[in-house]
Amino acid sequence: MVLFYQAETHAFTKEIMRSSFERVGLWPWNPKKNLEHREENSPPVSQHPEDEMKDPLIDVINVCR
Numbered sequence: 870m871v872l873f874y875q876a877e878t879h880a881f882t883k884e885i886m887r888s889s890f891e892r893v894g895l896w897p898w899n900p901k902k903n904l905e906h907r908e909e910n911s912p913p914v915s916q917h918p919e920d921e922m923k924d925p926l927i928d929v930i931n932v933c934r
Contacts, residue, residue, distance in 0.1 A: 887896065894902030 890896040893906045894900065894904075
């Protein structure tokens with residue numbers, strides 16, 4: 870448990886927090902950088918056919934409950 874608190878103290882310094890917020894465009898606010906970071910790290914919405922079956926299957930499961 871002590872190691873957790875030591876790691877937390879090291880990881881959440883002002884300098885580290887500021888640099889991470891700056892890197893992703895949160896502070897200072899930079900919408901272009903923020904969107905670029907989001908596009909790099911967020912997968913696109915899946916267009917697979919099995920996604921179309923998800924809602925009817927969830928309905929069947931709810932009815933059976």
